[in-house]
Amino acid sequence: MSKKRSIFEEVSEAQPKAQPVQPGVxxxxxxxxxxxxxxxxxxxxxxxxxxxxxxxxxxxxxxxxLSITEWAPIAGAIPPLSAEDWAREFDLYRAIPEYQLQNKGxxxxxxxxxxxxxxxxxxxxxxxxxVWALGFFGFLVTRxxxxxxxxxLFLLGVLGGLQGAIGWWMVASGLTGTMxxxxxxxLATHLGLxxxxxxxxxxxxxxxxxxxxxxxQARRSGEAGLVTGANWLMGLAAVQILLGALVAGIDAxxxxxxxxxxxxxxxxxxxxxxxxxxxxxxxxxxxxQFNHRMVGYLLLLxxxxxxxxxxxxxHVTTKRAFDWVAVILFGQMVLGIVTVLNAxxxxxxxxxxxxxxxxxxxxxxxxxRARYPVATSLRGAVA
Amino acid sequence: xxxxxxxxxxxxSGEGSFGDYFALLKPRVMSLVVFTALVGLLVAPVSLHxxxxxxxxxxxxxxxxxxxxxxxxxxxxxxxxxxxxxxRPVPAGKVQPGEALALGLGLSGLSVVMLALATNLLAAxxxxxxxxxxxxxxxxxxxxxxxQNIVIGGAAGAFPPMIGWVAATGSVSLEAVxxxxxxxxxxxxxxxxxxxxxxxxxxxxxxxxxxxTHGRKSxxxxxxxxxxxxxxxxxxxxxxxxxxxxxxxxALVLNAIFLKGAWDxxxxxxAQAEADKYATEKRFFKFSLLYLALxxxxxxxxxxxxxxxxxxxxx
Numbered sequence: 007m008s009k010k011r012s013i014f015e016e017v018s019e020a021q022p023k024a025q026p027v028q029p030g031v032x033x034x035x036x037x038x039x040x041x042x043x044x045x046x047x048x049x050x051x052x053x054x055x056x057x058x059x060x061x062x063x064x065x066x067x068x069x070x071x072l073s074i075t076e077w078a079p080i081a082g083a084i085p086p087l088s089a090e091d092w093a094r095e096f097d098l099y100r101a102i103p104e105y106q107l108q109n110k111g112x113x114x115x116x117x118x119x120x121x122x123x124x125x126x127x128x129x130x131x132x133x134x135x136x137v138w139a140l141g142f143f144g145f146l147v148t149r150x151x152x153x154x155x156x157x158x159l160f161l162l163g164v165l166g167g168l169q170g171a172i173g174w175w176m177v178a179s180g181l182t183g184t185m186x187x188x189x190x191x192x193l194a195t196h197l198g199l200x201x202x203x204x205x206x207x208x209x210x211x212x213x214x215x216x217x218x219x220x221x222x223q224a225r226r227s228g229e230a231g232l233v234t235g236a237n238w239l240m241g242l243a244a245v246q247i248l249l250g251a252l253v254a255g256i257d258a259x260x261x262x263x264x265x266x267x268x269x270x271x272x273x274x275x276x277x278x279x280x281x282x283x284x285x286x287x288x289x290x291x292x293x294x295q296f297n298h299r300m301v302g303y304l305l306l307l308x309x310x311x312x313x314x315x316x317x318x319x320x321h322v323t324t325k326r327a328f329d330w331v332a333v334i335l336f337g338q339m340v341l342g343i344v345t346v347l348n349a350x351x352x353x354x355x356x357x358x359x360x361x362x363x364x365x366x367x368x369x370x371x372x373x374x375r376a377r378y379p380v381a382t383s384l385r386g387a388v389a
Numbered sequence: 390x391x392x393x394x395x396x397x398x399x400x401x402s403g404e405g406s407f408g409d410y411f412a413l414l415k416p417r418v419m420s421l422v423v424f425t426a427l428v429g430l431l432v433a434p435v436s437l438h439x440x441x442x443x444x445x446x447x448x449x450x451x452x453x454x455x456x457x458x459x460x461x462x463x464x465x466x467x468x469x470x471x472x473x474x475x476x477r478p479v480p481a482g483k484v485q486p487g488e489a490l491a492l493g494l495g496l497s498g499l500s501v502v503m504l505a506l507a508t509n510l511l512a513a514x515x516x517x518x519x520x521x522x523x524x525x526x527x528x529x530x531x532x533x534x535x536x537q538n539i540v541i542g543g544a545a546g547a548f549p550p551m552i553g554w555v556a557a558t559g560s561v562s563l564e565a566v567x568x569x570x571x572x573x574x575x576x577x578x579x580x581x582x583x584x585x586x587x588x589x590x591x592x593x594x595x596x597x598x599x600x601x602t603h604g605r606k607s608x609x610x611x612x613x614x615x616x617x618x619x620x621x622x623x624x625x626x627x628x629x630x631x632x633x634x635x636x637x638x639x640a641l642v643l644n645a646i647f648l649k650g651a652w653d654x655x656x657x658x659x660a661q662a663e664a665d666k667y668a669t670e671k672r673f674f675k676f677s678l679l680y681l682a683l684x685x686x687x688x689x690x691x692x693x694x695x696x697x698x699x700x701x702x703x704x
Binding site for chain 1: 441
């Protein structure tokens, strides 16, 4: 006799397999790739680039940039280890104008001090290149790169390589003729690209910090006006950083050491002396510092205007992001003024440069918050 | 409406326009601060570059605005009760209390640091003390605890000419102290006259204004006493190097009128005042604004005329 059946039992013995619901394209994209791991790797790169910018600044401030007169990306990784090695490096340095016209009589110990700064800066560049290569190719081989990100992450490596080449192009400008420093234009290009790379990494970190579907949804409630405002701030901040590089490049921060005036007047003295006229905007210490001051004031005013516009935002986190932009812009201005009042000692100068790093990151963060707002409840809590 | 009806931590709509945020800085009060600070700066016996002068006045103005924002943040619960202040941005719900606080603190820091960098530490220290005095000592403590709130609190409004002077010279001197004293002694009669015809507002809000705690007769007496004390300060300033015949003539006329006004207020009883809807008190209040403005205008005119060589009497 057959076994008793439950009245609810299926007639057929063969149970049909439950078909799982197929996720949509957005969900699939979010689940594939290791967004978190890639983000951690980018954070490491970000930290290294910040240190790199600081070390680069100190290399400039200690007048160490021309101490290594050769371009040896691989072989240069090993520093001089013997007395002969040091003698050879020192002889190469003695042949350049900086030594002959400015540092004649420098001791080996003094040379070693500036050499280690430049070597450290270059070595850090190699470390960054290695961290990028290991991470990128590691994620590529294990197929952990999120969809659409291969090109973006590869671009970082390309820009890093380009930065190394620009670094040498910059150093080469100070090895001939009567140059006592690297060309300020090339220094500005080098620093400008460093900030561009840093900004790109920061943006990637923020984008990878939220799932793709969240970003697509958030973008619908994005605030175009604030994004535009943040774009203006980014543009002005970029100009200001390039002007800051020119100030550093020609030691303009050590010439006019009063504020709000410049040598007792609103305008610097003899500011149109160089021929042709346009050269004054890049090479006259007074005019270069004056422009850096004026763009600083403009940046603060635009920043305060954008901050006020952000008050209308319905998103608390967006408002807070712009609050921090206003705070850092004010802080940067104070740092700049204190730096110039003290004739730009390396301590204040490097703090001011680090302030620029924070400024760029906070403007980018505000732009990200405006473009991809975080949903908040009526009481202001994050939903 | 009770005090509990307004919660400072409440996230309101906060759809404030530029005008609302600017109103937080109390622009009318700020204009008086700017003017008196400018006089303090310009009558000082030093030549100051216009750019430095502009920066000093700008940061003093920002500091005044900052203390205004802090005051509006703290007083939102009573502002919502009083007719005169109910339309302010925070009680009206146009600006969130937290934003008023953040703006006040941010601008306080900005103004003090920038004034220190543009002029000197003493001027910045005085500005910091003024902001603290107005926001904490006056707004948070004295205003709601003593009928003498306006007397002691008046010091905050009296500092600007002294800050202007110190920004220019780097030190405090008799002239600066007398300019401070002029505003300090002028503040109580000015505000008590206002309180005489705005009594119900202060009463409803529970602010211990003299009219509420000691009655109107006592307030009238206080107005007269403080006006009598004010006159020698105003005339004493004429004996310093920053003043001269123009200031002395102006001060004599203004103080005679002001003293007469205070005397008229003291002689009146409530029945008379109510009968003409406090016309004398309102007239005295309006004139008190002119009184202060003209004293400082005379000082300024004297300084400008002396500097330009058109006037040879001044010190």
